[in-house]
Amino acid sequence: MDAEIFYVLVGAVAVAAIARWRGWPSPLLVTVVALAASFLPFVPELEIDGHVLLAVVLPPLLYSAALDVSFVSFTKALPQIRRLGIGLVLVTAVAVGLIAYLIMPSLTLPGALLLGAIVAPPDAVSAAAIGRKLGLPRRVMNVLSGESLINDATSLTLYRVFAAILAGATLSVWDGIWQFIVAVVVGVAVGLVFGIGLHQLRMRLPDPVVNGTFGLLAPFGAYAIAEHLLGSGVLAVVAMGLFVGYNSPQTSYTTRQQEKPLWQSMDFLLEAFVFAYIGLQLPRVLTELGEGEAGTVLLLSVGVLVTVLVVRPMFVFPASSWGKMWQRAALRRWERAEASGRLEQWQQRSTERPGRFRPPLTREELQAEHSKTHLSWRDNAVISWAGMRGVVTIAIAVAASDLAGLSSASAHAIVVVAFVVTVGTLLLQGLTLPALIRALGVVDASEAQEDQREIAEVRSRTREVGKAYLRKKRVAWAAERGEDRLPAFDAFAQRLVRVETDAEGSRREDMRPTYDEFSTMSRGWLAVRRRIVLEERDAGKLNEEVMRELIDEMDAEELTLDAKGALRPTPSSP
Structure with missing residues (x-):
């Protein structure tokens, strides 16, 4: 088994490398190649326990994705993310469960709903790869990425509820809601504890290798402990990733530079393996169908695949309209507060009590915030078609084979449906999504211009603040070293801010700043x-x-500074 996994890893990485070289979406190419290779007699068969697959693959992938997500953008897009990550998963699970029960009553209603929970959550890996390549607007990418961070938690909670019912437990709707609340609260709490601890370690420990190692271990620990405490391991990993990612600029630059390629390599390896595993398993799963049940299971697979394809757009467009209605209502409340004079008091409290996320203080700012998260019908069309399934669906389906109360025939049917839906959505939606994006023209050219404007404004402000810092240092320099060394300081300051000064600079060695002085002021x-x-x-x-x-x-810039310091000749010993 170890050798087989190694061979699959090497092959999957090779195919993914070709996809990156050619600019193709690697998840799709790896799946297609693995699917074709599975018919070759010498290609190994892999059998991995679903619980192991979830525990090994899911935490690092979720953590890496959360590190890259903008926490500010996540909070602004939270209404859309919440509707898709929770509401759509619930609706999809119920719709699939009812269709599955009508087609194959032997599943029983709890078993059919269990199947619905398994196939409900999309995986944004392939959608994000396509979106980044084609330049999807940030507002769309934020929704897709944010949805993928929380929909797995909803799906796994539903899975627990229906698995308990299959095992004979008597649960009411309120029991299910309570389990979801506990999963959310415990998961987020565990994730924040791990996130705070990891951040403090990164702030106090200057060794980027040790920081990177603890960063690799932390997602697995947060996931396992949260699950042990009946919380959501998914939300624990996501909360930890969002916290660490948001506070990452406060750590040393060496930690950030060590971390980024480390997680990129981890993502590349795990994603290649997962999609290769999906492609390799489908033919084996299909061949194990019994003759009597093959027709029913294949009909069930097609019915569930069509259902997940149809339910998503039927939910996305009305949900978006609902969100816009609430935005308009918020604007009307703002206008009423402005007319009654209460708005000024609220604005005064907001300015006196500054926080990390200052709310909009004017109606124009509120409208601007809404416009940044506003999704057009073209945006919603892309989101509707970006519903490819992935590792969570496969892993839960494989893990469901051991559930008490589920017959072997029903368990095998669930596995078949999960593989068919995953591969079907990857091929149908993944291969056509780029054409849909190009046809609808969902690319925001003004976004890049807005980014450049923000960069120019911030650079101008940082330059002015930097000059103020240097002016204070100039006074301290004159007090400590004398006025005659000010020309040397001015020459050094000129190199930093790249502006002309009155001083000509000094050529005398004793007038120049030492390296330590140069390094201290530069930092x-x-x-x-x-x-x-x-x-x-x-x-x-x-x-x-x-x-x-x-x-x-x-x-x-800081790396260049350190590199120059490392190349300085050391004084020779006497």
């Missing part, structure tokens, strides 16, 4: 600029994706 210059960038982000004036671009530029 201070970077620190004040980073602080301004974070303040702009926290005030809602700077997009988090743009903020990360600016932080990356400053990290590169």
